[in-house]
Amino acid sequence: xxxxxxxxxxxxxxxxxxxxxxxxxxxxxxxxxxxxxxxxxxxxxxxxxxxxxxxxxxxxxxxxxxxxxxxxxxxxxxxxxxxxxxxxxxxxxxxxxxxxxxxxxxxxxxxxxxxxxxxxxxxxxxxxxxxxxxxxxxxxxxxxxxxxxxxxxxxxxxxxxxxxxxxxxxxxxxx
Amino acid sequence: xxxxxxxxxxxxxxxxxxxxxxxxxxxxxxxxxxxxxxxxxxxxxxxxxxxxxxxxxxxxxxxxxxxxxxxxxxxxxxxxxxxxxxxxxxxxxxxxxxxxxxxxxxxxxxxxxxxxxxxxxxxxxxxxxxxxxxxxxxxxxxxxxxxxxxxxxxxxxxxxxxxxxxxxxxxxxxxxxxxxxxxxxxxxxxxxxxxxxxxxxxxxxxxxxxxxxxxxxxxxxxxxxxxxxxxxxxxxxxxxxxxxxxxxxxxxxxxxxxxxxxxxxxxxxxxxxxxxxxxxxxxxxxxxxxxxxxxxxxxxxxxxxxxxxxxxxxxxxxxxxxxxxxxxxxxxxxxxxxxxxxx
Numbered sequence: 001x002x003x004x005x006x007x008x009x010x011x012x013x014x015x016x017x018x019x020x021x022x023x024x025x026x027x028x029x030x031x032x033x034x035x036x037x038x039x040x041x042x043x044x045x046x047x048x049x050x051x052x053x054x055x056x057x058x059x060x061x062x063x064x065x066x067x068x069x070x071x072x073x074x075x076x077x078x079x080x081x082x083x084x085x086x087x088x089x090x091x092x093x094x095x096x097x098x099x100x101x102x103x104x105x106x107x108x109x110x111x112x113x114x115x116x117x118x119x120x121x122x123x124x125x126x127x128x129x130x131x132x133x134x135x136x137x138x139x140x141x142x143x144x145x146x147x148x149x150x151x152x153x154x155x156x157x158x159x160x161x162x163x164x165x166x167x168x169x170x171x172x173x174x175x
Numbered sequence: 176x177x178x179x180x181x182x183x184x185x186x187x188x189x190x191x192x193x194x195x196x197x198x199x200x201x202x203x204x205x206x207x208x209x210x211x212x213x214x215x216x217x218x219x220x221x222x223x224x225x226x227x228x229x230x231x232x233x234x235x236x237x238x239x240x241x242x243x244x245x246x247x248x249x250x251x252x253x254x255x256x257x258x259x260x261x262x263x264x265x266x267x268x269x270x271x272x273x274x275x276x277x278x279x280x281x282x283x284x285x286x287x288x289x290x291x292x293x294x295x296x297x298x299x300x301x302x303x304x305x306x307x308x309x310x311x312x313x314x315x316x317x318x319x320x321x322x323x324x325x326x327x328x329x330x331x332x333x334x335x336x337x338x339x340x341x342x343x344x345x346x347x348x349x350x351x352x353x354x355x356x357x358x359x360x361x362x363x364x365x366x367x368x369x370x371x372x373x374x375x376x377x378x379x380x381x382x383x384x385x386x387x388x389x390x391x392x393x394x395x396x397x398x399x400x401x402x403x404x405x406x407x408x409x410x411x412x413x414x415x416x417x418x419x420x421x422x423x424x425x426x427x428x429x430x431x432x433x434x435x436x437x438x439x440x441x442x443x444x445x446x447x448x449x450x451x452x453x454x455x456x457x458x459x460x461x462x463x464x465x466x467x468x469x470x471x472x473x474x475x476x477x478x479x480x481x482x483x484x485x486x487x488x489x490x491x492x493x494x495x496x497x498x499x500x501x502x503x504x505x506x507x508x509x510x511x512x513x514x515x516x517x518x
Binding site for chain 2 (some may be wrong): 076081082084096112154167
């Protein structure tokens with residue numbers, strides 16, 4: 001009887017404890033999962049942005065970028081319903097930067113151009129005719145406007161034949 | 176023969192002991208959502224209600240932080256509950272409503288449309304916050320089935336120990352305190368109070384699809400069908416907030432849906448001035464959510480619509496409701512005072 005009881009208990013405990021978190025899940029489902037291997041500052045190739053002589057891009061450390069740029073106009077902290085997020089946007093004249101804390105370090109995770117007072121290093125600007133935009137990026141443009149270089153993705157939105165939006169974000173799944 | 180009898184009893188006793196031990200460990204390791212991540216406590220609190228409700232709010236944080244059932248009762252005698260949760264998506268809301276309809280039939284269901292921007296499950300963490308506290312039944316099973324993100328395991332929702340056993344090495348005081356007790360409610364009939372003030376400034380722009388996802392619109396249609404089948408008037412609202420941005424194209428799409436289904440739709444963002452909401456004083460996070468001052472203003476304004484348009488009964492003066500809401504109001508005012516002193 002004792003042996004049966006022990007076997008039963010062991011089977012039940014194995015059932016419960018032997019089953020770990022499924023692949024791709026963190027042990028704590030309430031933690032934000034970020035793959036630190038995908039985060040490498042400075043590896044955005046040609047897809048960087050430059051303002052006031054400061055060159056920066058996806059996954060660069062926020063502190064270094066902010067200390068080199070002139071003072072931002074305002075800031076916005078994105079709140080989620082439940083989690084204290086660290087998504088902070090900084091607004092500058094003509095563009096904005098969004099940052100997230102990844103693996104304990106605040107990094108740039110999005111750069112967006114807001115109006116035609118600023119251009120990308122390749123000369124892209126809001127309102128630019130699409131054909132001019134294509135010729136500005138001959139090496140990167142491959143029939144669509146999601147351009148990848150290293151860890152960066154440059155998304156250009158075209159509306160009515162002209163550039164409507166320009167955003168840099170992380171290139172998901174790219175190495 | 177006698178020995179065989181003892182063996183059967185022994186096995187049964189062993190099973191009972193094992194079941195008890197597993198239940199205890201499962202309760203110990205599951206997140207309690209009482210002192211931290213309190214949004215996860217909301218779903219389960221609904222089942223402690225002792226009175227029914229004429230109005231059920233369903234949706235995300237734009238209902239559970241924006242409407243005060245205490246104000247609705249004290250101003251209009253409207254009985255209400257908020258079945259809302261953190262990033263409660265359209266299918267979560269459908270099943271929350273289905274679950275509620277098993278035990279009560281409200282006169283009005285109010286659904287906030289912001290979550291329709293999401294056509295797919297977003298995160299396991301938010302699924303857990305919304306579904307862990309849901310009572311077992313067909314609604315919970317349906318909700319789990321449609322909510323799981325890639326790599327999630329259905330059984331782990333039914334047997335939380337499969338998911339949370341690793342927490343055994345990271346237990347906190349909260350886990351021990353609420354091991355066998357849910358503790359006091361963290362909400363006021365589903366409303367979560369904030370008293371801070373952080374004025375709205377600029378908000379980030381975002382890329383967006385001008386069309387809402389077909390999946391979420393299909394779930395909205397299912398919510399409308401469910402209400403129709405149960406004789407519940409469905410009201411669609413977009414709660415006042417300035418971020419996440421509610422785009423004009425989405426607004427037009429919802430207005431067209433409402434018109435086609437004969438539903439009322441109020442985009443309350445446009446009514447901020449009439450409601451009296453000042454995004455310099457009535458928000459605690461730069462215009463993303465309302466604080467208690469904003470929630471009370473919105474509830475007063477919206478309560479008048481509910482009362483005049485849907486002929487809701489004024490339940491003030493009815494002993495059961497008076498007792499329930501008197502106790503709730505006292506706790507509500509105490510919490511307001513406590514939080515205000517902490518700001």
